[in-house]
Amino acid sequence: MHLTVHQLAKAYGLLWALRDFSFDLPPGEVVALLGPNGAGKTTLLKLLAGLIPPTMGEIVLNGLQFERGTPIQRAAIGFLAPGEHLYENLTVRENLHFFTSLYKKREAIKQIDTALGEVGLKHRSEEYVVALSSGMKCRLSIAKWKLLEPQLLLVDEPYGVLDGSGIDLLERFLKAESRKGSVVIMASHHVARLLNLCTRAVILHQGRLIFDEPRQQPWDSFARAFGEFLPHETSWSS
Amino acid sequence: MELLTQTFLLLKKDLLLEMRRRESLLTMFFFGTLLLFVFHFSFELVPERVAQMTPGLLWLAFLFTGTLGLAQLFEGERDNHCLEALLLSPLDRGAFFLAKTCFNFILMVLVEIVVIPMFWILFNLQSWEVVPYLFLVTVLGTVGFCVLGTLLSAVTLKARARELLLPLVLFPLMIPVILSTIRCMEAILRNGAIGDALPWLRLLVGFDVIFLTVGVLIFDWVIEV
Amino acid sequence: MVESFKSSGKRKGYLGALALIAILVGLYWGLLRAPADAFQGEVQRIMYLHIPSILTAYLSFFLVFVGSCLYLWKREKRDDILAYSAAEIGVLFTALTIVEGSIWGKPTWGVWWTWDARLTLTAILLLIFVGYLMLRSLIEEENRAAVSAAVLGIIGFLDIPLIHMSVYWWRTLHQPPSILRPDKAPWDNIHPAMLTALAINFVAFVLLYFYLLSHRFRLGEMLEEIKARKLRGEP
Numbered sequence A: 001m002h003l004t005v006h007q008l009a010k011a012y013g014l015l016w017a018l019r020d021f022s023f024d025l026p027p028g029e030v031v032a033l034l035g036p037n038g039a040g041k042t043t044l045l046k047l048l049a050g051l052i053p054p055t056m057g058e059i060v061l062n063g064l065q066f067e068r069g070t071p072i073q074r075a076a077i078g079f080l081a082p083g084e085h086l087y088e089n090l091t092v093r094e095n096l097h098f099f100t101s102l103y104k105k106r107e108a109i110k111q112i113d114t115a116l117g118e119v120g121l122k123h124r125s126e127e128y129v130v131a132l133s134s135g136m137k138c139r140l141s142i143a144k145w146k147l148l149e150p151q152l153l154l155v156d157e158p159y160g161v162l163d164g165s166g167i168d169l170l171e172r173f174l175k176a177e178s179r180k181g182s183v184v185i186m187a188s189h190h191v192a193r194l195l196n197l198c199t200r201a202v203i204l205h206q207g208r209l210i211f212d213e214p215r216q217q218p219w220d221s222f223a224r225a226f227g228e229f230l231p232h233e234t235s236w237s238s
Numbered sequence B: 001m002e003l004l005t006q007t008f009l010l011l012k013k014d015l016l017l018e019m020r021r022r023e024s025l026l027t028m029f030f031f032g033t034l035l036l037f038v039f040h041f042s043f044e045l046v047p048e049r050v051a052q053m054t055p056g057l058l059w060l061a062f063l064f065t066g067t068l069g070l071a072q073l074f075e076g077e078r079d080n081h082c083l084e085a086l087l088l089s090p091l092d093r094g095a096f097f098l099a100k101t102c103f104n105f106i107l108m109v110l111v112e113i114v115v116i117p118m119f120w121i122l123f124n125l126q127s128w129e130v131v132p133y134l135f136l137v138t139v140l141g142t143v144g145f146c147v148l149g150t151l152l153s154a155v156t157l158k159a160r161a162r163e164l165l166l167p168l169v170l171f172p173l174m175i176p177v178i179l180s181t182i183r184c185m186e187a188i189l190r191n192g193a194i195g196d197a198l199p200w201l202r203l204l205v206g207f208d209v210i211f212l213t214v215g216v217l218i219f220d221w222v223i224e225v
Numbered sequence C: 001m002v003e004s005f006k007s008s009g010k011r012k013g014y015l016g017a018l019a020l021i022a023i024l025v026g027l028y029w030g031l032l033r034a035p036a037d038a039f040q041g042e043v044q045r046i047m048y049l050h051i052p053s054i055l056t057a058y059l060s061f062f063l064v065f066v067g068s069c070l071y072l073w074k075r076e077k078r079d080d081i082l083a084y085s086a087a088e089i090g091v092l093f094t095a096l097t098i099v100e101g102s103i104w105g106k107p108t109w110g111v112w113w114t115w116d117a118r119l120t121l122t123a124i125l126l127l128i129f130v131g132y133l134m135l136r137s138l139i140e141e142e143n144r145a146a147v148s149a150a151v152l153g154i155i156g157f158l159d160i161p162l163i164h165m166s167v168y169w170w171r172t173l174h175q176p177p178s179i180l181r182p183d184k185a186p187w188d189n190i191h192p193a194m195l196t197a198l199a200i201n202f203v204a205f206v207l208l209y210f211y212l213l214s215h216r217f218r219l220g221e222m223l224e225e226i227k228a229r230k231l232r233g234e235p
Helices: A041-049 A071-075 A092-102 A106-110 A112-119 A134-148 A164-179 A191-197 A220-229 B002-021 B023-042 B047-071 B079-088 B093-122 B128-155 B162-173 B175-191 B195-222 C009-033 C042-074 C077-109 C117-138 C142-170 C192-232
Strands: A003-012 A015-025 A030-034 A056-061 A064-066 A077-080 A152-156 A183-187 A200-205 A208-214
Touching (some): A015 A041, A071 A077, A077 B079, A092 A106, A200 A220, B023 B047, B023 B093, B047 B162, B047 B175, B093 B128, B128 B162, B128 C142, B162 B175, B162 C142, B175 C142, C009 C192, C042 C117, C042 C192, C077 C142, C077 C192, C117 C142
Parallel strands (some): A030 A200, A077 A152
Antiparallel strands (some): A056 A064
């Protein structure tokens, strides 16, 4: 998946949530999307997912324009937000069955049990989602996207609900996706962990892109940008 | 056909959820029968007036009951932002429309199966043999109601005062369906057959076909997160 | 057609003057030149206002339809402005039609209101217009409001012929349309002077409608311009 974004902007009424946003991501890129609350991270993710229409700018997926999104384009996009996009009154298995059928992944339907086993939910496959804790719901989401095989995976603040083993699970999953050539964009406040995982860091501040660089050692420029614009971030520890 | 496969998938999911939570169906049943009781105490249904008043009263009950169902139509997608999940997916918007329309249709027909015989019993009507034909006409009218209702339910999804706005925009546009079904039902009650009311039946079917097609084509623009 | 509304004040001035002249001529013709109706007497003259205003109301909804279609297709703000401007002026003309119909109805039928086909249809049209405008104002996000209203506009327009048919079949109290009777040509049925009066008044109403519409449209455009400038950060 090759993702290019050009001059993307979104305004709500008279307020700009995102302005002048451009970047170019080759296959396999894992992007750490950072910024304080209200910086526009979720807006950017939703724009890339095609859930909200941009006010200006364009998104190009694998060389093709992405506007409302053709079914093929949409099938390639994944959005992982903890606790979201799961039907509370369907069982774990029913949720996976529904989504794999919706995405027409015939082979994946047979892999449901395997996926559940990998995320540690096999023994709870017949329970309703409403009975799961938020950590388990997040694991279920991971299982879901494992089965749906997106080429662009957007992740919104996953670290808050996962325990240690859950975090390992997520990171292994994201690394595997990246190896397959998918682009992963993850928004989070937990900078330290993200930096280990990512191949590129992007910082948003008040809707504008203020830093966009591939990872390097040492990363002085990042430390500078980070310190300047995000002085209150306490989870930053080198 | 792809459209139908997706429609069926979504419909199965909605019916499964409804069977488990039973929110919509029970409220609709209750409301429908409650209205019948209110009518029973409000109107004196003398035998000469049966053909005249029955269709109108039945349709009042169905309209209000149906509107209840419409207001709750997208509730299942509200928890956990599941609407986002559906719009994110390769789901054909036309299939989404058809699935929701069918879902409301099934709920309404289930209510009608109970309400129509109950009406006959409560008002001591004798002409039981016309009930099946009456039911068929009602079904055609219900299709029209569900098609237009689903469209407008989605159009008004983000509006404030939705409970008031939805009936306000829906009812004037429903007039062809209401008038057609009532005339057809009157004809059946009076003569036992459609007879003169055939043009009305054609209008009704025409309405159903037109807006079913429009709905499938236009739903892409209607539904957004 | 839409370009013509982006006219300068001058063109609107000409339109307004033309409308005024047409109205005056129409009034003259309708009140003085055309003969009184054989059955209804002087009261019938209100038809010269009533029929043109209902036709203008239908024209109005057609413009809502055109604006809605164009907006959904191209997403140009001005098509949306056209649609809701047409709806607003349309509400005005529709309400006017009902009042006129009522005024005609009292001496003719003895009641202020009856459920005859034409009045009922006009009332329904008014409800649809009002529903459209309410939908627009009750949705917070602007683009969403515009898209939803456009869809409603299209559905409404497609439904109107069906509503027309069903209400007409239902009620035939009103006089059969004297102009649009299928077996005779329009000009055979009524006195030529009456027909002329009707035609002039129709033209007058359409001109008046477009005059008001152009003003409303310009107002809408100016509001959009203000919003766009604020968004760009200009004073």
